[in-house]
Amino acid sequence: MKEDSEIEVCSCTELHEDCIKSVKESMLDEKVFRDLSGLFKVLGDFTRIKIIYALFKKELCVCDIAEILQMSQSAISHQLRILKTARLVKFRRDGKSVYYSLDDEHINKLFNAGLEHVEHS
Structure with a gap:
């Protein structure tokens, strides 16, 4: 019996030129792959x-996030800076407070897709 972690490979060496050509023609630009990799x-x-x-x-x-995650405000600020640079979060000022939220609805969809995947049995 094979383990789930084993990789199945072809026992032939025949290339499927039509498939290869189709995929090569639709490949994204290298910069797009780098940006997507950076996002993940x-x-x-x-x-x-x-x-x-x-x-x-x-x-x-930041104070609320620090309390929720039981971390220092400094540590949270560092992580928020990374998330902001990746355009995943945005902020707004209200007096002395700075409030963070997700940048747009794409982040919700991305998170939910990942969550559905890991919860799928």
Whole structure:
């Protein structure tokens, strides 16, 4: 019996030229692949995913996020800076407070798609 972790490979060496040509013609630009890879690297951090989840629920200030995640404001600010640079979060000022929220609805869709995938049994 084969393990689930084993990779199945072809036992033939015949190339499917029509498939290869079709995929090669539709390949994205290298910059797009780099940008997408960078986005997933940013999302690949445990703390940043928790921040995104919290902001998915409600707009929050740094103090609130720090309390929710039981981390220092400095640590949260560092992570928010990374998320802001990746255009995943935005902020607004209200007096002395700075409130963070998700940048747009694409972030909601991206998070939900990932969540559905990991919860799918």
